[in-house]
Amino acid sequence: MTKTSEQFEYEIEKCRQVFAMKAKDYGTSWRILRLPSLTDQIFIKANRIRSIQMTGVNQIEEGIVPEFIAMVNYSVIALIQIELGLDGEQDLPFEKAMELYNKHIIATKDLMVKKNHDYGEAWRQMRVSSMVDIILMKLKRIKQIEDNDGRTLISEGVEGSYTDIINYSIFSLIQLDEQAKAN
Numbered sequence: 704m705t706k707t708s709e710q711f712e713y714e715i716e717k718c719r720q721v722f723a724m725k726a727k728d729y730g731t732s733w734r735i736l737r738l739p740s741l742t743d744q745i746f747i748k749a750n751r752i753r754s755i756q757m758t759g760v761n762q763i764e765e766g767i768v769p770e771f772i773a774m775v776n777y778s779v780i781a782l783i784q785i786e787l788g789l790d791g792e793q794d795l796p797f798e799k800a801m802e803l804y805n806k807h808i809i810a811t812k813d814l815m816v817k818k819n820h821d822y823g824e825a826w827r828q829m830r831v832s833s834m835v836d837i838i839l840m841k842l843k844r845i846k847q848i849e850d851n852d853g854r855t856l857i858s859e860g861v862e863g864s865y866t867d868i869i870n871y872s873i874f875s876l877i878q879l880d881e882q883a884k885a886n
Contacts, residue, residue, distance in 0.1 A: 707819055707877075708812075714876040715808055718775040722804055723797075725776075731795040733780050734787075738861065741781040742845050745868060748774045749838045756832050768879060771872045774838065778865040778872070782807040785862060808869075815870045826874040834871045841868055
């Protein structure tokens with residue numbers, strides 16, 4: 704478990720650096736996005752990964768690792784948007800944006816540690832392609848909940864799915880990193 708925790712921190716630091724650099728370039732322009740727009744952004748990234756996995760071809764030079772990083776960051780942004788709402792301050796100071804990012808990553812990691820214990824690190828036996836399929840399924844669930852104006856009968860809200868997308872993306876990044884080191 705310590706290995707997983709360390710690997711999680713290593714991969715999340717890559718995501719955090721991208722988030723921070725983009726925040727310096729663009730500010731918090733993402734504050735304008737409604738949740739369905741963020742869901743669609745994540746969908747675009749997951750769909751591109753699946754397309755590349757299925758065809759073995761990508762015409763844009765950028766590979767799938769940046770797409771997993773983007774899914775992590777867009778999911779964190781969605782969690783921040785849920786917390787702040789759309790009516791709040793549009794232009795967050797850099798420090799506040801990073802504070803919120805870190806807050807949601809810490810909560811996500813805490814949940815990952817608990818689930819990882821209970822599931823016995825089953826994700827290590829999964830294929831990255833399966834994790835992408837699960838992410839796409841989570842996105843379909845989020846879209847359905849959004850279409851139902853956030854109402855569910857028995858299911859958790861969208862926050863749990865965004866958190867799961869972060870964790871499956873990080874698990875995928877860990878596996879891809881391990882595969883790259885093995886080759």
